[in-house]
Amino acid sequence: MQNTADSFLRLVKIMDELREQCPWDKKQTIHTLRPLTIEETYELADAITDNSWKGIKEELGDLMLHILFYARIGKEEKQFELKEVIDGICEKLIFRHPHIYGDVKVANEEDVKRNWEKLKMKEGKTSVLGGVPPSLPAVVKATRIQEKAKQVGFEWENKEDVWKKVEEEISELKEAIQLDSKEKIDEEFGDVLFSLINYARFLHVDAEGVLEKTNKKFIYRFQQMETIATAQGKKLEDLSLTEMDEIWNEVKKQTAHT
DSSP states (O other), X not given: OXXXXXXXXXXXXXXXXXXXXXXXXXXXXXXXXHHHHHHHHHHHHHHHHTTOHHXXXXXXXXXXXXXXXXXXXXXXXXXXXXXXXXXXXXXXXXXXXXXXXXXXXXXXXXXXXXXXXXXXXXXXOSSGGGGSOTTSOHHHHHHHHHHHHHTTTOSOSSHHHHHHHHHHHHHHHHHHHHHTOHHHHHHHHHHHHHXXXXXXXXXXXXXXXXXXHHHHHHHHHHHHHHHHHHHTTOOGGGSOHHHHHHHXXXXXXXXXXX
């Protein structure tokens, strides 16, 4: 534990030195750091998707540096100290885990989640959904909205009923397409996606995660297809759809588990 504390203090010292001596670090504000922090967060997400522990370790370090950077700026602006940030999260965790630090009894993970939401409301939240960040990616946001609604009992009883809802939304989308109403098509397509994400939860599937894996799989196979076409002295745009399908199917066979 002491070695970890020493390493943390070393990083704090380096951050202070950079802020005081490096021309680039001196100029940064919370606003110029924001897009960089978002980028680092996505890089961590990519490392997790790829199950790259080396990448996860590296990206966690980058994010930790950003946290210390914000804390340093907060101190300069006389808003808060790093100690307050650390003490704040410690107190929050203790308050929100009365089954560990108090006498509350829980039977399972779901009890913990329900208690968590109740405690957040005691902290001043006016809506169960109030804690969902507006800037979350849409798929992640939909999942979080549904998870939070579940904690107050607004939830389907079984996955069969959820699938019926998916089919109902698909049917309504088809009707909108028949009406050729752009506004209605947009609305119903959104409802289909929302209901599919809900179904994913019932299957214990991370909708955002599996979609990203599919994205990566498509990119890999498409680029393999480009490589094969180039080796044949051709460009994809010069091939017919049938020819591209033949190459695609061959790549798909070769990368069935990729």
